[in-house]
Amino acid sequence: MCGLGGLAALQRKGYTQKMVIVKDLNYHAAPSRPILNDISFHLPQAGFLAVLGENGAGKTSLLDIVMGFRLPTSGSASVFGEDSSADPWQRRVDIAYLSEKFDLPGDWDAEEFLEFNRVFYPNYDLADERALMKELDVGYKERVGNLSTGEMQRLQIVGALAANPKLVVADEVTAVLDIRGRHRFLGLLRERQKSSRLTTILATNIPEGLDGFADHVLLINKGKQAAFSKLSEFVNDHANLAEAVLESLQGDDA
Numbered sequence: 001m002c003g004l005g006g007l008a009a010l011q012r013k014g015y016t017q018k019m020v021i022v023k024d025l026n027y028h029a030a031p032s033r034p035i036l037n038d039i040s041f042h043l044p045q046a047g048f049l050a051v052l053g054e055n056g057a058g059k060t061s062l063l064d065i066v067m068g069f070r071l072p073t074s075g076s077a078s079v080f081g082e083d084s085s086a087d088p089w090q091r092r093v094d095i096a097y098l099s100e101k102f103d104l105p106g107d108w109d110a111e112e113f114l115e116f117n118r119v120f121y122p123n124y125d126l127a128d129e130r131a132l133m134k135e136l137d138v139g140y141k142e143r144v145g146n147l148s149t150g151e152m153q154r155l156q157i158v159g160a161l162a163a164n165p166k167l168v169v170a171d172e173v174t175a176v177l178d179i180r181g182r183h184r185f186l187g188l189l190r191e192r193q194k195s196s197r198l199t200t201i202l203a204t205n206i207p208e209g210l211d212g213f214a215d216h217v218l219l220i221n222k223g224k225q226a227a228f229s230k231l232s233e234f235v236n237d238h239a240n241l242a243e244a245v246l247e248s249l250q251g252d253d254a
Contacts, residue, residue, distance in 0.1 A: 096160035106145025
């Protein structure tokens, strides 16, 4: 989202201690249709936030607001210390956005998509792209129209991570990955969290398997914030994250 010089300035000001800040956020699709109610959280640099909730909970709307795709009805969201609603294009070079709704011309091959994608990211790492293509088992000459949904997502992941982002915002992409593909993707995020202090926000309705990767949890239930905490505190004495999420949702609905 900002260049290296700008990032250094933000670090001196302390903004990257809280890479993403959402405060008192409300979003209504229409006056009589509330989607999000009073959402507040902060994510430090190199944090990995799992945004969890059932279908229709408001996860995608929240990520859209963080990305600047939608405006909040009230409250605020900021990334790198800047209001997301301002949405200057120059900020986007340090953000990788991954969506389950990923569509490309069917007559492109994977290499053509990646060539197109590179244009938008001045810090793009071609060597990293090649390594990721091998790691995620995607061929450069594969026609997009012949790829499965999971293979399409793996190609999207290659283009996103090779852009050398400082923040990854991923909306439901793990739902269409197979077991090994999901584990590889989460592993890549964790590796980059450690090596380059990558910050991740991952929205999903599948908490299983996230215990070893995420370190913060935001649980949304019917548009309302059911919990926000470090993952270890949220899980507490439960067997795993999935069990803690289920119990929390059942308690809210009681």
